[in-house]
Amino acid sequence: MTSQPTPTRSRTEFRNINALSDLPSYRLPLAGWVSILHRISGALIFFLLPLVVWTFDLSVSSEYSHARLSAVFSQGALGLPGAIFKLLALALIWAFLHHLIAGLRHLVMDAAHAVTKEFGRNSALLTLVLSLLTTVLLGAKLFNLY
């Protein structure tokens, strides 16, 4: 290791001991929102993965299990109305769509070396608009609005 010169003045140290009060006061740019939501959506899918597998299981295993699954969404289960399960499904749908579109944004940045601030902001806006729009569209279908 190279030896470092003795400092003439001490450096200020920044420690995140006030994180809970400081972090919410930061203004996150659009690209920052897309990024943290990319992580959050990924984590959501990860933790709900057994639920996803189970839902797939019920949907393809037999006519009977498929009907049982449909009944959960229409009539509800565990004393809860079907709408709650549809909302849960919608959250997963959003997570998947946002993660996919933000991921495609990453791939475009990698392939086209698109690393300007303008591209970051514009593509972030496009990501948010597209993912929310497709979520709303699929949600409307899920809630039988069309």
Add this chain to the structure above:
Amino acid sequence: MSVNYGSKRIVVGAHYGLRDWIVQRATAVLMALYTLAVLVQVLLIKGPIDYPSWAGIFAPQWMKFLTFSMIVALAWHAWVGVRDIWMDYIKPVWLRLSLLVFTIVWLVGCAGWAIEVLWRL
């Protein structure tokens, strides 16, 4: 070649992580294409999407082949992503190691279950 395996494996510095970076991108592209393939098949279903038409998508052997590859791709993609989350936020080594082990068990279990579902068809 230098000795850099086993206990002498270098886990910091340049080029470590390239494999995982590429794996995340490659599996992402593969999963996006697979999603498109399933979506196209769903949209081509005439009439309401009932059990025979839905399960029928995953019944042919070539779809089972692709779906199995996608399950493996998802497991690896998720492993890289979630491992990064733990590495970023969890400082105590004992806790991070436990969470990493939990993550592997979680993903391996989900993958095994999904494969079992696929081959029950």
